[in-house]
Structure formats: structure tokens, C-alpha cells
Amino acid sequence: MSALAKQTITEQEFQGFAVTDFPASKRxxxxxxxxxTIRAFNDAVSEWxxxxxxxxxxxxxxxxxRLDAxxxxxxxxxxxxTVRDRATGAFLLNYQGSPNVEEGDARTEFEVKLSTAVSHIIGLSNHDAMYGQYYARFTVRNVDDSDSYLRKAHRRMELHNDGTYVNERTDYVLMQKLKEENMQGGDSLMLHLDDWAELDKFYKHPLAKKDIVWGAPKSKNVESKVEHPVFFEEDADGKPLMLYIDQFAEPSNKAEGKYLYEMxxxxxxxxxxxxxxxxxGSMMVMHNHFWLHGRDKFVPHPDLCRELLRQRGHFTE
Known part of the structure; x- marks a missing residue:
């Protein structure tokens, strides 16, 4: 980030919101x-x-x-x-009080509008083929028969980047919690690329820049496959950007398989x-190539239910 941008952020007076560091990490x-702010936003977008x-x-x-204004x-x-600066690259956004809307469908509509505002302040959300919109909504329950780990409640969802199997650039990911019932556990997991102790081992590996095939299960509604390296690009300072997920990699030989397994x-x-x-109501927004993310397992409960909203997209000026 430029010196001017840093100066603007550190010296400005925030209006209608406050910022703190997450206790475990200043990133x-x-x-x-x-x-x-929340009530004014709800009034400002109530016509739609x-x-x-x-x-x-x-x-x-x-x-x-309208939110930004x-x-x-x-x-x-x-x-x-924050999201474009490699030293940070992520924020957890929540709000105080109530937007003054009824619980149920009206509250969900408000949450979708809020996540839409945040994602389009920083970029443009890509079409999500799984749901058929610029966002996706999905539910995690105690029992699941889907074809990926996204909805599996009783196992840890491993650290990964999004957008590995699509042609659109996926610079950021937004995950918002819409509702939950009978839920314990399931916290979001995050690892910044520069905090990964063995980054150099895998970034300097002979296969780090070799194209690997990436596909997706049928539930994603994406039939085509793409090819790209795990470390597909560098940032302006020459540091690596990552695009990896264990579930959807399709290694073509034992060497690729071993590299991916060890990673x-x-x-x-x-x-x-x-x-x-x-x-x-809160949402996590992160730079998709600085941060890997996942989810911890849930405590089993027959009526466990969590609904999430996802938006992923690319930066705009």
C-alpha cells in the first residue's frame, strides 16, 4: 500500500463505526x-x-x-x-444494536443487503454457480450427504483458498452468518500466508509454479476444469499469492500428488x-490470496443448523 494511503487511513476520523484489533492477531x-449507521442504512435501502x-x-x-455515504x-x-494491504488483508465486520426489522425473512433480507454493500464497496462479486446468483446461501446440518466438505458438520474443513476451479479472478471472499440453532463449535479458521512456517519450503519447490488441474464436484455446477499453479502470481513486492484447495486438485502424477499431500x-x-x-449477522472478509481459511468441526446435535452466505469476487478501482 502506498504511503499516501497509509497516511489517509491512520489520520482520518471514522464516522459511524469503530475499529479494534482481533485479540489474537493485529492482522x-x-x-x-x-x-x-445500521438503522440509517436500512432506511436508505428499504425501497429495494x-x-x-x-x-x-x-x-x-x-x-x-449508500452505506459508505x-x-x-x-x-x-x-x-x-485493510483488505488490500498484505500486512492485514482481512476484517471481521459486525454491528451494534438492531436494524429495526422483524426477525425471519425480513431480517435475512437486511443481512443480504448489508453483505452486498460491503462486497461492492471493495469490488464486484462473481456469479456463484452453486446458488445461481452473485452470492450463495447454504445450510450446515447435523446429517449431510453432499459431495464436498462445505456442509460436513463433524469434521474440520481444511485451510484453503476459494476460486481454484473457476476462470474468474477471486481476489476476496466474504462469509456471513445468517442464522444458527443448537450450535457449538464451527469457528472460522484462518492462516495468513506469511505466518505459515513452511511457506518457503513449498514456494521454492520445483512444482510450485507448475500447472495443476483443478475441478469441482457436481454440486458446484461447474463442469469445466482449469489449470494453474498453486503459487500462481506474486504481488507488487514480489511475495507469493496462493490458490489452493485439497478437495479439488487433480494431480497428474505421483510427484504432484506428493507435493499436494505434504502441503x-x-x-x-x-x-x-x-x-x-x-x-x-457478522461477516468475515479476507484477501483470498493472502489468507487461507477453513472451519472447525461442530459439536454433534440432532437439530444443528447454521445458514451461511458467501460472496467472492474481484477488486475494482
Missing amino acids: LKVVTLDEA TVQGIEYKPFLRFEVAD ITNYTLGKFLNA GESLEADANFLSVPMPV
Whole structure:
């Protein structure tokens, strides 16, 4: 990030929100919108339904602008600087009080609008083929018969990057908790690339820059396959950017398989990960190539239910 951007962020006065560090790591910023901001945002976007925002893509940017305007455009400056700066690259966003809407479908509509505003302050969400919209909603239950670990409640979902099997660039990931019932555990797991103890071992490996095939199970509704290396690019300072997930890699020989296996074992054994609880309504937003993310396992309960919303996309100016 440029010196000017750093100066702007450190000297500005935030309006309508506060920022703290996550207790376990200064890399992760905790952004809390105050109740007045949330209520003003709800009033500002009440004329549109979520269906209208789905049908008219330009409304997504108007929703974003109205949230940013309420904070005198200080929120957008901070969120963009935070998510694009390699030293941080992630924020947990929540809010105080209530948006003054009824629980149930109306509250869910509000949450979708809020996540839409945040994602379109920093970029443009890609089409999510799994759900058929610019976002995806999915539920984790106690029993599941899906074809990936996304909905498996009783195992740890390993650290990974999103967007490995699609052609669109996936610069950021947003995960929002819409509701939960009878839930213990399931905290978000995160590991910053620069905190991974064995990064150099795998980044300097002969296969680090070799194309690997990546596909997806049928539930993702993406039939094509793509090829790219795990370390597909470097940032402006020459540091590696990563694009990896253990479930969807399709190694073509034993050497590739061994490289991927050992990488996965190293990531899961690394002690530098964060475990982050998320209350209902909160959202985690991270740079997809600085951070790997996953999910801890849940405590079994016959009526366990958690609904999540996901948006992933690319940065815009």
C-alpha cells in the first residue's frame, strides 16, 4: 500500500463505526458499525427488495454507496486499505444494536443487503454457480450427504483458498452468518500466508509454479476444469499469492500428488492459525490470496443448523 494511503487511513476520523484489533492477531481488524449507521442504512435501502438487487446488478453498487455515504465515505477507505494491504488483508465486520426489522425473512433480507454493500464497496462479486446468483446461501446440518466438505458438520474443513476451479479472478471472499440453532463449535479458521512456517519450503519447490488441474464436484455446477499453479502470481513486492484447495486438485502424477499431500499436512499442522467465533449477522472478509481459511468441526446435535452466505469476487478501482 502506498504511503499516501497509509497516511489517509491512520489520520482520518471514522464516522459511524469503530475499529479494534482481533485479540489474537493485529492482522485481523474488527469493524463495528454503530446502531445509528445500521438503522440509517436500512432506511436508505428499504425501497429495494433482494430480488430487485438480484435482477438489477447496478443496484448493488448503489446499495454500497449508500452505506459508505452514511459514514462520509470513511468506511470504504478503511475497508479497501485493510483488505488490500498484505500486512492485514482481512476484517471481521459486525454491528451494534438492531436494524429495526422483524426477525425471519425480513431480517435475512437486511443481512443480504448489508453483505452486498460491503462486497461492492471493495469490488464486484462473481456469479456463484452453486446458488445461481452473485452470492450463495447454504445450510450446515447435523446429517449431510453432499459431495464436498462445505456442509460436513463433524469434521474440520481444511485451510484453503476459494476460486481454484473457476476462470474468474477471486481476489476476496466474504462469509456471513445468517442464522444458527443448537450450535457449538464451527469457528472460522484462518492462516495468513506469511505466518505459515513452511511457506518457503513449498514456494521454492520445483512444482510450485507448475500447472495443476483443478475441478469441482457436481454440486458446484461447474463442469469445466482449469489449470494453474498453486503459487500462481506474486504481488507488487514480489511475495507469493496462493490458490489452493485439497478437495479439488487433480494431480497428474505421483510427484504432484506428493507435493499436494505434504502441503496440506503442513498447513493443517501449522500452529499460527486463528480460530474466530462469528456471531449471527457478522461477516468475515479476507484477501483470498493472502489468507487461507477453513472451519472447525461442530459439536454433534440432532437439530444443528447454521445458514451461511458467501460472496467472492474481484477488486475494482
